[in-house]
Amino acid sequence: MKRKLVVGNWKMNGDRARNRVLLDQILGGMPSGVDCAVCVPFPYLAQVNEILEGSGIALGAQDVSEFSDGAYTGDVSVAMLADWGVRFVVVGHSERRTLHHESDEVVARKTVAVLDGELTPIVCVGETLAERESGVTEQVLMRQLDALAAVLPSAVLQRVVIAYEPVWAIGTGRAATAEQVQAVLSFVRGWLARHVEAANEVRVLYGGSVKPETAEALFGLPDADGGLIGGASLDAPSFLEICRAAANTVRGA
Numbered sequence: 001m002k003r004k005l006v007v008g009n010w011k012m013n014g015d016r017a018r019n020r021v022l023l024d025q026i027l028g029g030m031p032s033g034v035d036c037a038v039c040v041p042f043p044y045l046a047q048v049n050e051i052l053e054g055s056g057i058a059l060g061a062q063d064v065s066e067f068s069d070g071a072y073t074g075d076v077s078v079a080m081l082a083d084w085g086v087r088f089v090v091v092g093h094s095e096r097r098t099l100h101h102e103s104d105e106v107v108a109r110k111t112v113a114v115l116d117g118e119l120t121p122i123v124c125v126g127e128t129l130a131e132r133e134s135g136v137t138e139q140v141l142m143r144q145l146d147a148l149a150a151v152l153p154s155a156v157l158q159r160v161v162i163a164y165e166p167v168w169a170i171g172t173g174r175a176a177t178a179e180q181v182q183a184v185l186s187f188v189r190g191w192l193a194r195h196v197e198a199a200n201e202v203r204v205l206y207g208g209s210v211k212p213e214t215a216e217a218l219f220g221l222p223d224a225d226g227g228l229i230g231g232a233s234l235d236a237p238s239f240l241e242i243c244r245a246a247a248n249t250v251r252g253a
């Protein structure tokens, strides 16, 4: 059974002093048997890279430009992220899709850029509450995933991490039920089976109000390979407990 991956997405939170305290606590309690990354705001990449040096916890970013360089004021390229030791890049988070109007095609092009730069994209997909209630969850996921397959050959697509994040569960305290999550993860796995050679090797994460109390049940689902954690990743005891839950689901299997 593959190790689970737990990724903390700090979103637009933190400052140098708080980052140091949070990471010292996390580094002091990180269990073995789980892969872990933290995706931090751009200004803190250098600081966090230095703190994480040699720790086994990977550094991640929360967005990237689809372009390699040039007149793109305010944007950050894949090469710049790699320069600071970044290994994972969240792409197409629903907050960027909504607040920055990122289309499926933009998300796909950013994913290509990340893969071209030899980093690992964590591509977020998920439906809104209105879409779920209208019964079009699978169509939405299919559209978001098909946009990736349109620009990525199968062998390259194999290297993405997919994060299923129902928009209605993000930051709301209302996590999807285990049944709801497994149904969608299995749909994603089925899509992968049609597009890549080794669908079971691709990591598929769940994100949306994951808490220490719900982590083990969610990560223990047949198609879950870990989680993308927002709010709870800012609290070291909660994040560590979520990481332990991820490690336990593998040990107990």
Ligand SMILES: O=C[C@H](O)COP(=O)(O)O
Binding pocket: 009, 093, 165, 169, 170, 171, 172, 173, 207, 208, 209, 210, 228, 229, 230, 231, 232
């Ligand atoms: O990237 C993380 C997700 O948006 C989940 O955030 P949350 O755990 O605060 O609901």
